[in-house]
Amino acid sequence: MNIETLPIKSGIKKIIIESDGISELYPPQEAAIKQGLLEGKNLVISIPTAAGKTLLAEIAAIQHIMENKGKVVYLCPLRALASEKFRNFKRFQSLGVSVAITSGDYDSKDHYLPRYDIIISTNEKFDALLRHQVSWVEDEVSLVIVDECHLLNDQHRGPTLEILLARLLLRNTQLQIVALSATVGNSEELAEWLKAELVQSDWRPVPLKEGVFYDNYVTYSDFTTRDVIYRQKEALLNLALDSFHSQEQVLIFTPSRRSAVTTANKIGDKIEPLLGPREKKTLSDRAVSLTTNLSDPLSKQLVACIKKGAAFHHAGLNSNQRMIIEDSFKEGIIKVLCATPTLASGINIPAKRVIISSVYRYSVERGSYPIMTLEYKQMSGRAGRPQYDTEGEAILIAKQPHSVRWLMDRYILKDSEAVYSKLAAMPALRRSILGLIASKVIPDIDELLNFFEKTFYGFQYEAVLLEGKIREVIDMLIVWEMIDPLDAGETLRATQYGVRVSQLYLDPETAANIVEGLKTVIENGSSKIHPLAFFDLLVGTPDMVTLMFGKANQAVTERRFDKFATRLIKSAPTKDDIEYDFRLRDFYTALFLWDWVNELPIEKLIIRYKIGSGDIHRITDTATWLTAAISEIASIFAKNNPRYLFIAKKSESLSERVKYGIKSDAVSLTTIKGIGRKRARILLDHGIRNTTQLADLNQSKLANIPGFGIELAKTILEETKKTQESEQDRQLENTGISDFLH
Ligand SMILES: Nc1ncnc2c1ncn2[C@@H]1O[C@H](COP(=O)(O)OP(=O)(O)OP(=O)(O)O)[C@@H](O)[C@H]1O
Numbered sequence: 001m002n003i004e005t006l007p008i009k010s011g012i013k014k015i016i017i018e019s020d021g022i023s024e025l026y027p028p029q030e031a032a033i034k035q036g037l038l039e040g041k042n043l044v045i046s047i048p049t050a051a052g053k054t055l056l057a058e059i060a061a062i063q064h065i066m067e068n069k070g071k072v073v074y075l076c077p078l079r080a081l082a083s084e085k086f087r088n089f090k091r092f093q094s095l096g097v098s099v100a101i102t103s104g105d106y107d108s109k110d111h112y113l114p115r116y117d118i119i120i121s122t123n124e125k126f127d128a129l130l131r132h133q134v135s136w137v138e139d140e141v142s143l144v145i146v147d148e149c150h151l152l153n154d155q156h157r158g159p160t161l162e163i164l165l166a167r168l169l170l171r172n173t174q175l176q177i178v179a180l181s182a183t184v185g186n187s188e189e190l191a192e193w194l195k196a197e198l199v200q201s202d203w204r205p206v207p208l209k210e211g212v213f214y215d216n217y218v219t220y221s222d223f224t225t226r227d228v229i230y231r232q233k234e235a236l237l238n239l240a241l242d243s244f245h246s247q248e249q250v251l252i253f254t255p256s257r258r259s260a261v262t263t264a265n266k267i268g269d270k271i272e273p274l275l276g277p278r279e280k281k282t283l284s285d286r287a288v289s290l291t292t293n294l295s296d297p298l299s300k301q302l303v304a305c306i307k308k309g310a311a312f313h314h315a316g317l318n319s320n321q322r323m324i325i326e327d328s329f330k331e332g333i334i335k336v337l338c339a340t341p342t343l344a345s346g347i348n349i350p351a352k353r354v355i356i357s358s359v360y361r362y363s364v365e366r367g368s369y370p371i372m373t374l375e376y377k378q379m380s381g382r383a384g385r386p387q388y389d390t391e392g393e394a395i396l397i398a399k400q401p402h403s404v405r406w407l408m409d410r411y412i413l414k415d416s417e418a419v420y421s422k423l424a425a426m427p428a429l430r431r432s433i434l435g436l437i438a439s440k441v442i443p444d445i446d447e448l449l450n451f452f453e454k455t456f457y458g459f460q461y462e463a464v465l466l467e468g469k470i471r472e473v474i475d476m477l478i479v480w481e482m483i484d485p486l487d488a489g490e491t492l493r494a495t496q497y498g499v500r501v502s503q504l505y506l507d508p509e510t511a512a513n514i515v516e517g518l519k520t521v522i523e524n525g526s527s528k529i530h531p532l533a534f535f536d537l538l539v540g541t542p543d544m545v546t547l548m549f550g551k552a553n554q555a556v557t558e559r560r561f562d563k564f565a566t567r568l569i570k571s572a573p574t575k576d577d578i579e580y581d582f583r584l585r586d587f588y589t590a591l592f593l594w595d596w597v598n599e600l601p602i603e604k605l606i607i608r609y610k611i612g613s614g615d616i617h618r619i620t621d622t623a624t625w626l627t628a629a630i631s632e633i634a635s636i637f638a639k640n641n642p643r644y645l646f647i648a649k650k651s652e653s654l655s656e657r658v659k660y661g662i663k664s665d666a667v668s669l670t671t672i673k674g675i676g677r678k679r680a681r682i683l684l685d686h687g688i689r690n691t692t693q694l695a696d697l698n699q700s701k702l703a704n705i706p707g708f709g710i711e712l713a714k715t716i717l718e719e720t721k722k723t724q725e726s727e728q729d730r731q732l733e734n735t736g737i738s739d740f741l742h
């Protein structure tokens with residue numbers, strides 16, 4: 001189908017044809033149009049990787065806005081994916097369509113969002129907006145696009161998406177749902193649940209050749225073979241050299257961060273001598289754009305690798321580093337990219353050849369286990385660049401001769417599995433049931449069961465199977481005082497505290513753990529809490545993310561834990577207790593947070609805790625949210641017991657400290673946009689202790705302080721003024737009418 005013939009506004013066609021250089025729709029795209037994408041029909045589009053789901057979503061969204069049908073929400077499972085979609089959508093802004101992105105801060109209603117036509121959000125953030133009962137979400141959204149809908153199968157993240165979709169299905173107002181999914185075993189079932197038409201196809205823009213490598217041969221699925229001539233000890237090196245000599249870019253999926261780094265290094269060593277001077281120059285220029293960033297060991301390793309033509313990509317890197325790597329690979333500058341599997345989900349980064357070095361993963365709960373076929377298809381599907389390659393190639397590596405057949409059968413010749421609801425998991429039920437009651441969607445237990453009947457779980461099984469668990473959750477929520485005890489009519493009502501827990505997006509168990517800790521503080525009559533004790537309280541909750549804890553960290557963590565044990569809020573187990581080791585694991589992350597708020601330089605943190613700067617963001621983001629949540633919860637309790645007030649204040653300031661990684665004396669200065677950890681400390685070292693003193697400075701004096709300069713001094717002084725004005729406004733608003741009259 002020619003783009004020109006599509007029933008869409010000419011401006012959209014122009015951008016697709018002229019900017020994207022696309023003139024024909026792919027066959028599955030055509031099918032989606034014919035099945036009613038532009039006529040408001042619910043659709044499940046279940047087609048392979050890189051078959052062009054994004055373009056369909058874009059056409060549907062922009063046309064929807066230009067026909068004034070209502071707002072569009074585009075849901076993504078990952079922040080990185082949301083950013084990529086945001087960047088893509090921006091090319092339509094010239095048509096007068098406005099696009100916003102939201103993620104993070106779950107407790108914010110994001111008042112600016114109603115001004116935008118298309119809102120790109122992570123699933124969790126949108127769920128949080130529903131909990132705040134934001135009116136535009138309820139009244140104005142008329143198209144919801146769900147990317148990577150097969151995520152429903154994910155133990156941790158699936159239930160949020162499932163509840164969210166069930167809520168949308170129950171809405172009275174007209175709403176179109178377009179779900180984009182990888183090819184899964186039961187897409188008909190998915191479509192039936194969403195009352196949607198199914199667009200299904202195995203068509204790929206570039207044919208994919210799949211094979212297994214063993215003993216220097218690749219055996220393909222049609223049982224032809226190919227000899228790889230290089231004879232290094234490691235299979236990956238041979239395959240990488242083979243690709244390099246054929247001038248083919250290769251994407252290697254490795255099971256762990258560590259293997260991504262070591263593989264990139266080894267391959268880099270082999271291909272560096274083969275690079276020409278021009279290639280070397282381009283690579284070293286690209287490496288320079290990364291060096292401005294950080295000088296910790298991981299960043300240094302990355303720079304060294306890139307100079308050699310290879311790179312690694314994993315969650316330990318920060319988002320800027322990851323973006324530079326993705327772009328450099330897309331541009332063909334980096335020849336070999338070794339990535340952990342997170343890169344497989346949705347980010348558009350194709351390669352001529354994809355190598356999957358191992359199909360095994362490791363987790364503490366499960367030990368070593370083989371991945372799903374669905375995951376393999378996501379990774380192998382990255383192979384073959386439309387517009388460049390006539391064929392893509394995906395290769396699995398066998399370690400033993402008998403694995404060749406097994407890998408072939410289990411991954412290459414097999415279809416993807418069916419997706420199953422994961423709603424029955426307790427943490428998911430707790431969170432969603434409180435959410436439903438707190439946003440007054442559900443008045444009683446019968447209605448709750450009716451609601452679960454509408455979920456994918458209810459569709460695949462029977463909601464009544466959940467009744468026992470649902471009642472157990474209700475009992476827990478009553479004990480935790482998040483909902484009122486049931487009356488004779490069994491009306492479900494959240495307490496003020498329960499509503500807040502739901503809006504703060506906490507797992508009810510996290511809130512219950514925290515409140516138990518706060519009660520101990522109040523009962524002990526203490527008026528001081530050490531920040532480390534706060535962190536110790538946080539790290540044991542289900543919502544906190546923690547650092548990897550290895551044997552090497554045991555002794556030092558133990559020493560610090562024992563030294564600090566008496567000052568903790570939660571009682572400290574002794575070495576004989578079973579939970580001692582678990583507690584130590586968590587305490588390690590508490591120690592990291594303590595070092596962070598004591599302004600230990602990032603480079604030192606990275607070395608001490610063997611992490612990357614991406615981990616620092618992840619952990620401090622979560623801890624900022626949780627410390628702010630403690631403050632909110634303490635403020636609610638302070639209404640009946642003013643002694644909670646000091647906890648509220650203390651945790652509010654601690655939340656700021658965690659956000660920026662600063663000591664308490666820097667809290668005032670970091671309220672100014674543009675002042676973070678480093679600049680606040682420089683100002684303090686120059687005797688400027690707060691925003692008032694900063695506002696009193698003249699521009700040239702500030703510009704003379706090292707690390708500032710004229711331009712920065714100007715913007716910072718403007719920001720200081722703005723901050724002070726809004727603070728005055730806030731104080732005025734808080735002034736009661738009686739104060740005003742007197
Ligand atoms: N009709 C078309 N003709 C040529 N190229 C196209 C067409 N439609 C999409 N593309 C290009 O193909 C690529 C497909 O990427 P896209 O991100 O949409 O894949 P996807 O279907 O969402 O797969 P994934 O499962 O990886 O999310 C993009 O680079 C896009 O520009």
Ligand SMILES: [Mg+2]
Nearest residue numbers: 053054147346
């Ligand atoms: Mg996609």
